[in-house]
Structure formats: C-alpha cells, structure tokens
Amino acid sequence: xxxxxxxxxxxxxxxxxxLRAEQARVGWWRRLVRARMDLAVASAARPQPLGxxxxxHLPLTVGVDVPRPSELGGVLAxxxxxxxxxxxxxxxxxxxxxxxxxxxxxxxxxxxxxxLIARLAADPATTTARMREPLSRG
Numbered sequence: 001x002x003x004x005x006x007x008x009x010x011x012x013x014x015x016x017x018x019l020r021a022e023q024a025r026v027g028w029w030r031r032l033v034r035a036r037m038d039l040a041v042a043s044a045a046r047p048q049p050l051g052x053x054x055x056x057h058l059p060l061t062v063g064v065d066v067p068r069p070s071e072l073g074g075v076l077a078x079x080x081x082x083x084x085x086x087x088x089x090x091x092x093x094x095x096x097x098x099x100x101x102x103x104x105x106x107x108x109x110x111x112x113x114x115x116l117i118a119r120l121a122a123d124p125a126t127t128t129a130r131m132r133e134p135l136s137r138g
Contacts, residue, residue, distance in 0.1 A: 030099065
C-alpha cells in the first residue's frame with residue numbers, strides 16, 4: 001500500500017495532469033472560435049491577392065511560389081458572408097466566455113502546482129522516493 005504522503009503527491013500530480021489537459025482543450029477551442037471569426041471577416045472583406053504589389057521586389061524563386069487568387073479564394077468557398085458576419089457577436093461572446101474559463105483553469109493549475117510544491121517541500125523524502133521510480137509525464 002502506498003504511504004499517505006506519497007498518495008497525496010500522486011493525487012496532486014494527477015490533478016495537475018487533468019488541469020493541463022483541460023487547459024490544452026480550452027486553448028484549442030479558443031483557437032477554433034478565433035479562426036471562425038477570421039473566416040467570417042474574410043468572407044465579408046476578402047483579403048487582397050498576394051504578390052501583386054511586391055512582384056518586382058521579390059527574387060524570382062520566391063515569386064513563382066505565390067498562390068493564384070483562385071487558389072486562395074477556394075479557402076473561402078462555401079462561406080456565406082452575411083451568415084458569417086451575423087455570427088460575429090455570438091463568436092465574440094463565446095470567445096470571451098472561453099477566455100474566462102481558460103483563466104479559471106490556469107488559476108486552478110497554478111494552485112494545484114503550488115500545493116504539489118508545498119507538499120514536496122514539506123516532505124523531501126517523498127521526492128527522493130519518487131526519484132527511484134521511472135519518470136512519468138506528471
């Protein structure tokens with residue numbers, strides 16, 4: 001049976017692992033929401049084609065790699081400008097909600113890390129006992 005102090009350290013590490021995973025998930029969702037906002041804006045105000053204003057300032061080897069406007073426009077194919085722009089307020093509100101949640105997860109992760117450090121500092125023998133075990137991702 002694992003001694004109570006070592007068990008508490010293990011629990012704290014598991015808490016941190018779960019919080020880090022949640023932080024990664026909320027970050028991913030925020031990136032998706034912001035990308036959707038970028039698509040909404042781009043569907044209404046299409047970006048300018050690449051390479052037209054700088055064609056003579058680039059080396060030929062770089063200039064041949066500029067995508068054609070039709071290739072770039074394909075990225076926005078099927079995106080309805082009015083529908084997407086109409087969702088901007090909703091997407092901004094969702095991003096703000098995700099930002100608040102992300103801050104809460106970040107704070108909880110910081111608190112869990114502080115508790116783990118305090119536990120390890122209070123009982124250094126736990127740390128040395130854990131050093132004999134294989135390293136994990138915790």
